[in-house]
Amino acid sequence: MDWGMRNRLARMFPTGSGNTVMLAVDHGYFMGPTRRLENPRATLAPLLPHADAIALTRGVLRTSVPPEAMTPVVLRVSGGATVLKEDLSDEAITTPLKEALRLNVSAVALSIFIGAPHEHESILSLAKLVDEGEDSGMPVMAITAVGKELEKRDARYLSLACRVAAEHGAHLVKTYYCEDFSKVVEGCPVPLVVAGGPKLDSERAVFELAHAAIHEGAHGIDMGRNIWQSDHPVAMLKALRAVVHDQASVKEALDIVAAEKQRPATSPHVAAA
Numbered sequence: 001m002d003w004g005m006r007n008r009l010a011r012m013f014p015t016g017s018g019n020t021v022m023l024a025v026d027h028g029y030f031m032g033p034t035r036r037l038e039n040p041r042a043t044l045a046p047l048l049p050h051a052d053a054i055a056l057t058r059g060v061l062r063t064s065v066p067p068e069a070m071t072p073v074v075l076r077v078s079g080g081a082t083v084l085k086e087d088l089s090d091e092a093i094t095t096p097l098k099e100a101l102r103l104n105v106s107a108v109a110l111s112i113f114i115g116a117p118h119e120h121e122s123i124l125s126l127a128k129l130v131d132e133g134e135d136s137g138m139p140v141m142a143i144t145a146v147g148k149e150l151e152k153r154d155a156r157y158l159s160l161a162c163r164v165a166a167e168h169g170a171h172l173v174k175t176y177y178c179e180d181f182s183k184v185v186e187g188c189p190v191p192l193v194v195a196g197g198p199k200l201d202s203e204r205a206v207f208e209l210a211h212a213a214i215h216e217g218a219h220g221i222d223m224g225r226n227i228w229q230s231d232h233p234v235a236m237l238k239a240l241r242a243v244v245h246d247q248a249s250v251k252e253a254l255d256i257v258a259a260e261k262q263r264p265a266t267s268p269h270v271a272a273a
């Protein structure tokens, strides 16, 4: 692996744990102004210093992140369908690698839709992006998207999807946590990070998910709604860092959140209430 590629990866995995805490704020590219991400700049500002990387589109990067921010960027480069369409898999590469280089990002990310109508196109897009990434020293993260079918999140399906991503050259794969997650890890020869999915019922459930994922071999999280839809997003992010980097238990994570809640509110949503 060339120096540029290694350097970009090292920026996203900055601590000795070998893991990463990515903050996902790319939902608007197909969901529009998602709850509590209506104003990305306001949502992001207090969270930026606590994330190892942020995952977003070029539009939100340019409009809502100060260029002085040192947080590494994972740039989503696929799109082309919205929640108003039945088939979310009808995506292509919407942002060329030249633009990712111009924006000085640390990685590019695209969704692949295994088993969906546009599976073929999404795999070819991944392969093309990997070719270009290898030429330019740009890591590629494949996202094993499930479209509207959240029930697809089982070990059999996700193992297949993650393995296909790695076989086509992805340097990193984002997927979902599931029962028997260690089987997904075992079958995937590149690092995996897990998304959080729609907001869970409790803070405990979020930490249990992250703790189990790390314990079973994930190299980090790339989480969105369970952080910034919380009333205490900074506290959630700090507690998740402890789980991902310091092997904190679920109880320790809950204690961190409880302590953080005593501090003045940093969520724009709570402050405004």
Ligand code: 5RP
Binding pocket: 024, 025, 026, 027, 055, 143, 195, 196, 197, 198, 222, 223, 224, 225, 226
């Ligand atoms: C949207 C994405 C999201 O980045 C991913 O789902 C992580 O966010 P969340 O934790 O809210 O699920 O890929 O397509």
